[in-house]
Amino acid sequence: MRRIVTVILSTITTVVLLFSYHTSTDSTTVGGSRVVQLLASSGSTSRSGSSNGKASSPPQPSSAPVASSTFTGEVAETQWGPVQVQITVQGRTIVKSQALQYPQGNGRDWQINSYALPVLDQEVVQRQSAAIDTVSGATVTSDGYLQSLQSAIDQAHL
């Protein structure tokens, strides 16, 4: 199986994310290990690199500014068009999420986008703070945003 861990530069349009990662956890704090917090700060530098094994957390020097890494989800083909979500991670914190591309062809698209885009960041925080392992929702196949976001959370194991 291809496993590509990619930290990308902003110009890359399509990155296949096939992440594999692991972390130690104990059974009583399974959800807790995934808690992330949303910080108001945003990263200014991007790193670029890849490995063919497990994703490792970006280095986290305790005093120096933490470099931010940008993870771009695979393009999700939805019935309304392609969707691609990108998250920016600083240390173990998602500081930003945005849709790089999304359907813009008709009224329904607009409705979806105007709804989906603003909730991305907030949703990351809420889902993680609920100390859960995974999410069941009515997202099914067409709403690429939130699925892609869920995927990003899974991949980054934040």
Next chain:
Amino acid sequence: MSRRAWVEQIMGMPISIHIRGDDVDSPVVSRAVEDAFDLLREADRLFSTYQHDSEVNRIRRGELDLAQADPLVRQVVEACQQAQELTQGAFTDQLPDADGVLRFNPTGLVKGWAAERAASRLADLPAASFCLNAGGDVVVGGTIGAAPGGPGSTWRVGVEDPRDRARIAEVVELQHGGVATSGAAARGAHLYDPATGSFVDREGSVTVVGPNLMWADVWATALFVGPASLSRRFSEVAAGYRMISL
């Protein structure tokens, strides 16, 4: 105990597999995960309504006779018929296409079916526990923690609040089985009600938890689009399943 996760984009959605166990890096685990993804890709090849040459699309165009179709396709067709009967017609595999013409479309059942089938490759991993999430439908299981509450065996599955998707409305704790959610609020009317011939556009969602994800998925859809009286039928025929109506 360690934990490891894999994600791939299959069937138009990210599908994640999480494994907990003592040796999540073993080749046995990797192979099982690859097998599970392979089964999902196989299902996509056969059932996708987006891939021009999938068997389902060839059936829809009248190019492939059901009798000549892959045995897996016939298996799904049978399951669809069974689902239709069990849900008194609230579940259907006849959905309107882009032109409004009713055509064979087993999509409503395939995701749960395929995820359940893929999960079978993970279920027997020694001393491991798994969670597979296919675009919001979840199946968990494994061989650790035979005793309820055993270490690492329980997965906490958050159920999205359909009115505020930033919130988790409920948390289901599960060691074996499936959790499926159907609703329209998230992305507008997309669930079809065969009784009225229209798409359902109401608030809320229905989540069904039970031993088998495919049936949980079928019932979640049926209970969302069907009449209120269907919940009585559900409690009669779907032993071991429970619904969370939000």
